[in-house]
Amino acid sequence: MRAPSAHEAGLGAALLAVEDVSLSFGGVRALTNVSVNIHKGEILAIIGPNGAGKTSMLNVINGFYQPQSGRITFKGEERRMMRPYEAAQGGIARTFQNLALFRGMTTLDNIMAGRTLKMRRGFFWQLLRHGPALAEEVEHRRVVEEIIDFLEIAAIRKVQVGRLPYGLQKRVELGRALAMEPDLLLLDEPMAGMNLEEKEDMSRFIIDVNQHYGTTIALIEHDMGVVMDLSDRVVVLDYGQKIADATPDEVKRDKNVIRAYLGEPHGTST
C-alpha cells in the first residue's frame, strides 16, 4: 500500500505549471494548447498513442524546445526562453527514451558527472587535485556511492557503460539523474525494452525515489500495468491535445481515452 501522495491528500501546490502551450514544427502541430500541472511530491504519468506529443511535452519542460505560445511556471517563476542547462540549474533532471549516457565513461564517472553543478572548486584547484579539490571530490564520491548502493549497481562501478546490458544502462542513467538531486525528475519511457523482472526493479526504484527523496516525478510509459500501479495521476495526450487528466481509475473508464487507444466503435455516429 502506498502512502497517500500530495495529490490524493488534496494538497495542490503546483511545482510546475504548463499553461496553454503550443508547439509546432513547420506545419506539424506537436502540442496544441496543452495545460498540465505537476504537483509537488506526486508521480505523474503522461500517456498517449505514438506521436501524441509526450516526448515533446518533456522537451518543452526542460528547455530543448521553445514553445511558440503559452507559459511555463516552475517553482513560482515564469520562464521565457530557457536553455537545458538552466533547467538543470533549476532542479529539473531527465532521462531519455533511447539512452543518453556517456558511453565512453565508467558508471562511476557517469554518475559523478551528474554532480557537476554541485561542485564548486575552480580550475586552478582542479589542476592540483589536492586539498580542497580532492576533499570535494571525495565528498561527492560519497553521495554517488550512496546512489550506487541504492540502485544496486556496485559491481559495475568501474565498467565503461557502453559495454553494459541495456537494463543496467537504464539504471545508470537514472543514477545520473538522481545525482543531480532534482526537484523534478522527468523519465521518458524508463521501462522500454525491459523484461518483467527489470520492470519490477525499475518500478521499485521509482517509488523509492519518490518516497525517500520526495522527488516529484513525471514519466512517460507505455506499459499500462506499470502506469496504473505507479502513478498518482495520469495525463493523456492524443494528437497533441490533452484529452484526460485524472486518477488512474478514472482514466481507465474515460470514453475519450478508450476512443484514442481503441478507435471508434462501429455503428456510432460522431
Place this chain on the structure above:
Amino acid sequence: MLYREVGQYKTNYAADMALFPILQDRIGIAVILAIAFVLIPLSGNDFLLNAVMIPFLIFALAAIGLNLLTGYCGQLSLGTGAFMGVGAYACLKLTTFFPNVNIIVWIIASGFFSAAVGALFGLPSLRIKGFYLLVATLAAQFFLEWCFIRIPWLYNNVYSGNIVVPSRTLAGVPVTGPTATSLTRYLVVLSIVVIMTWVASNLVRGRIGRMWMAVRDMDLAAELIGIRLLRTKLLAFAVSSFYCGVAGAMLVFLWYGGAEPDVFNVDQSFISLFMVIIGGLGTMIGSFFGAALIYILPIALREVPAALGLPLYPATVEQLQFVIVGVLIIVFLVLEPNGLARLWQIGKQKLRVWPFPY
C-alpha cells in the same frame, strides 16, 4: 603473477581515486622516472639526449595537448602546428622584450598566448562539429602560418625570416642558444613535460575532465546535467592550445635552437593527430606511445641495418623506413583501433590474471 592488486584494499575514496591505485604501477612509474632523470643523463650519450629524448618528449607534450581536445573533449583539430607556432613566436617576443626574466618562465607563459588564440579559433565549435570543425581549424592553421611568414615583427625583423634563439642562462648555466648542452636542455624539457603531464592527468580525472568527456560522448545529455557547451569546449581549446604552445616554444628554444616558419606547417598538425589516434584517444599514456611510434621508431629502424652490418645505402634505408612505419601503423590500427594505449591495457589485464586465461 607479479602484477596483481589482490590484497591491496582501499580504505578511503581518496586512495581509490589516486593516479596509480595499484602498488606495481607506482613502482613502475618510479622506475621510469629514475631512468629518465638519472640513468639517461648518466649515459651521457649526446645522440640519445638530443636526437631522441628531447624531441620525443616535446612531441609527446604536443600530443597530450591535442589529446585533451580531441580525445577527451571530442573536438577535432588540425591547428596543432599553428598553436605550437604561436607559443614559439610568443616566447621569442617575450624574451626579446624582457631578456632578464628566466627563459623557463617565458616558455610556460607563452602557453597563455596560444591558449588565447586557441580559444578564439575554438569559437566555431559551438555550431560545427566533427569533420567540419576540422576544416575550420585548418583555417586557423593557414591564417597563423601566413602571420608567421608575413609579419616581420614576429620574428624580430630578421632578414632570413627565421626565429633566432638568443642565449639565455639559468643560474649561470646556459639553457638556450648554441652554448647550452643537451643535458641541460634535456633536464629542462623532461621536468616541464613530467609536471605538465601530471597536471593534465589531474584535470581529466576531476570535474573538468568529466565535463569534457560528457561533451564528447553526448553533448545533448551534457547540457541536460547543467554543462554549458560553449564554455566547456572553449576551455578545452584553451588548455589544449596551452600545451601545444609550450611544446612549440620548447621545440624551438630547447631543441632546434632556431626555426623557419615551415616547422609549424600543417604537416606538424597531421603528425600530432596521427600520434594521438595511434597512441589512443582519451589516454595520457597513449600520447607517449604515439609519439614514440611516430618519432622514435623511424630513428630506431634507421639504426637497424647498420647494427646488423647490412650494406644498404642511406637513401634505401630511408625509403624502407617509410614503408615499414606505414605498414606498422596500419597493422596497429587493424589490430586495435582504439590505439596502443588499449593494447597496453589489454596486456596489463592479461598479466593480472596470468597464468589463467581470465
